[in-house]
Amino acid sequence: MEQHTPRHRPSGQYAAADSRRAAIIDAALLFFAKAGYLNSSLAKIAEEAGTSATVITHHFGSKQRLLMAVLEAREERTVRTFGRLGPGSGGDSGDDVRALFREVLALASYNLTQPGLIQLYTKLSAEAGDPAHPAHTYFAERYERVARHLASALQRSADRGQLRAGIDPESIAREILAVSDGLQVQWAVTDGRLDFVGMYRAHLDRLTRALTVDGKGLDEPAGEEQRP
Incomplete structure (x- = not known):
């Protein structure tokens, strides 16, 4: 039987395609952040990216899928930078509520270096x-x-004996998200x-003092944990 050698696209073409996709995602982020998703058009995004709406459709299929590509790109970037926040990652946050809150604050500070993303999330969340x-x-x-x-991270801190009795980890988690998003808006x-950073740090510091058994702040050395 005759065998056909698979045809592969040269690596240079892959690099060019990846570069074009990245340029389109950056342009889409800009327009979605300025005008929101509903008021952005593929034609305007294509013009900003130096390409055509046809090329965007070829790479992403639709404006809806382009939006998801923008959101996924942002998520991947965050995970690469702050993946150590994940449970079991072996990162600094571990079961220490102060380390966890410092990581949360660091992520918020990092987001401020990408104002277009904050504007995008502000518009899209509405x-x-x-x-x-x-x-x-x-x-x-x-x-x-x-x-x-x-x-889950707060519950691990509670199990370690860091938090006061009666703390509801889910309610605290929702509060942290609400304050973060409200300040971002x-x-x-x-x-x-x-x-933003100063006000968020002050909130997390007050929260740390209210939650912890030793009553110390965000940047104070923790006292001796009271294990059950």
């Missing part, structure tokens, strides 16, 4: 309240996933004039 919005499921699942992760609408 638009995505509509169940028909293409990002509705993404945001619903993301909030649940992040809240679940924070609650205010930071965005004040064009970055709000001291």
Whole structure:
């Protein structure tokens, strides 16, 4: 039987395609952040990326799938930078509530270096309240996933004896998300004039003092844990 050698695209073409996709994602992020998803068009995104709407459709299929590619790219970037926050990752956060909150604050500070992403999330989170919005499921699942992760980390701190009795990890996790998102909205609408990091640090410090058995703040050495 005659054998056919598979035809592979040269690596240079892969690199060019990846570069083009990255340029399209960056342009889409810019327009989605400025105008929101609903008011952005493939034609405008294509113009910014130096390509055509046809090429965007070729790479992503639709504006909806392009939006998801933008959100997924942001998620991957965050995981690469702060993957150590994950349970079992062996990172600094471990079962220590102070280390966990310092990592949460570091992630928030990192996000400020990408103002377009904050603007994008601010606009999309409002638009995505509509169940028909293409990002509705993404945001619903993301909030649940992040809240679940924070609650799990807080529960480990409680099991270690760091937290006061009667603490509800899920409620605290939801509070952390609400404060973070609320400050992000205010930071965005004040064009970055709000001291987001300072205010978020102050909240997490107060929360640490209220939650912990030793009552110490975010940057104070922890006291001796009271193990059960």
